[in-house]
Amino acid sequence: MTLPATRAPEISTEDRPPSAVDLAIETVGLTKRFGGRAAVDGLQLEVPRGSVYGFLGPNGSGKTTTIRMLLGLVEPTSGTRSLLGCRVPSESATVLPRVGALVEGPAFHPYLSGRRNLARLDAADLWSDPRTASRRIDAALDRVGLLAAATKHYRAYSLGMRQRLAIAGTVLAHRDLLVLDEPTNGLDPQGTREVRHLVESLAHDGATVFISSHLLSEVEQICTHLGVMSDGRLVAQGPTQELRSRGERTVRVTTPQPTEAAEVLRGLGVSGVEVGAGEVHGTPGATEPEVIVAALVHADVRVRGFAVMTPSLEDLFVDLTGEGFDVSG
Template identity: 65%
Template sequence: MSRTPTDAGLAVDVPGSRGGDPGGGARGEAPGAELSIVTSGLTKRFGSGQVAVDALDLAVPSGSVFGFLGPNGSGKTTTIRMLLGLVAPTAGEWRLLGAPMPGGVGGVLSRVGALVEGPAFYPYLSGEANLRRYDAADPSADPRTVSARIGLALERVGLAAAAGKRYRAYSLGMRQRLAIAATLLGPRELLILDEPTNGLDPQGTREVRGLVKEIAAEGTTVFVSSHLLAEVEQMCSHVAVMRAGRLVAQGPIADLRASETVRIRVETPDVEEAAAVLAGLGLPEIRLGDGDVSAALGAGLPERVCAALVTGGVAVRGLAVQRPTLEDVFVGLTGEGFDVDG
């Protein structure tokens, strides 16, 4: 595991391939990579020693869409509250956009947009009127540009045509879009979204997912907390996985997937014969099923496997390369899964 020094003396572990304890490692960015969020040993205990977040070391690359993943109750929201200075940590240090916190909160939070635990708006006011109240609560906002900034924020989230509609008439997807618009009333370098697709139907989920990708494409770092593995997998470039307050793994999703085995599965009535061909090719971990056989593909080429099966007289009904999903990675790390659908 390497150490990334910072200008204020905070040295942060940039984890290696895997790990959830302070001495372990999870795949991370190379030393010196620019980080929008970095924590070292961040810990929160409540009451009689209940540990909500345990020695968390995060490294969030600038410009990434970073999924902060874990089941409900794993410490995600508590971590976000600590990052934003809403809850004081029991131990540890952290930085946002290069500034040590909580001392730098005054200069940093105007560059950070945050949505924590769902939107809260006045139901009888329009979307635009609600945003005006949000903007008025920001001491750094320029009242002379409020109309232009609100118009731009609504345009970015696709709500310009519904600006005058009352909030109570908004769909769930529109409400989440308005909440994100509230985080975009000024220039933001970092967006922190806590469960932005929570409670949404499939259409609303797709809307928010597309919006997050658009915002990230403009150069904003987006930190997305979620308990939905499949959603994070479609939206994010990097991920950190939490379990019971501890970090299980973090890094680029592609790298985490690469830590799990790619398999090839053959549907055939000639199971024994197919297994013999796969063994002859040197493929390990051969598993026979009812009408199918699979093996670890490794560096083997699927077309070579297919040609060998046909040459060997095996009747091939189907052939598929099974690449590991984020759920496979999580199960491989912890030996168990969690709610992947909500």
């Protein structure tokens, strides 16, 4: 099953045509080939401003290459990308200071302390104010719970502390957009929860958060929008609610008279009716569940149980990516 990538309705309605101003991230036909193989193929990302956008896909599906292209680290083979309405890379110098980025894990100088590593990043930023540097650095460290370890050498940090320091680096200054590549990698459940709270608080401040993950369960609760990558292509995109309701409901009737029950279901236009031992499955489509129950009772079919099942997002993504969230070749 392959569903076409959909556009988020609030940005593609007819009275308000899609324009870069409404989108925090927009890519058109973004493609990157390494050798002959397309790592990213014709990507049309549309990340609305103010959204928390979950960028999902198995490892190796092209998420990090996409993020590197968004940030101007990697030049696409074809296509364009813009952040906050500014073209990358031509307007990178003015837009990237407003973007906090975590790309493919933390990376710092091992023999500098956490605080001095952040000071170095801040020193590199032509937009940051040196007079407030030390206060901003301490505030960022405090925000990720690293203030107590601020003077320790980075090499002495655990994986979780390193990840936190990288997140602190993304909030050193005011950001309108955060691009977080696998921010919960290496964190324990408590750390994962803290990152979730941090993302929520950043979104609450008005920032757009673009967060990639290969684990749906980690981002599902906080994302207003989702995009799903599979093998370099965006196979679904839209508001989380819309995607959630996209999966087709099925009904299950538990009954000692499966043949008769199947008869009734077929009569109501339920498709894909399967008769099993003591139960019947079907896809009701537009037929409401209460109508089915009434019809069964009316036809004197003895019903022991009746269930309407909505597929989880997880099921949907396993369908979309074909292989679940495993490494793709």
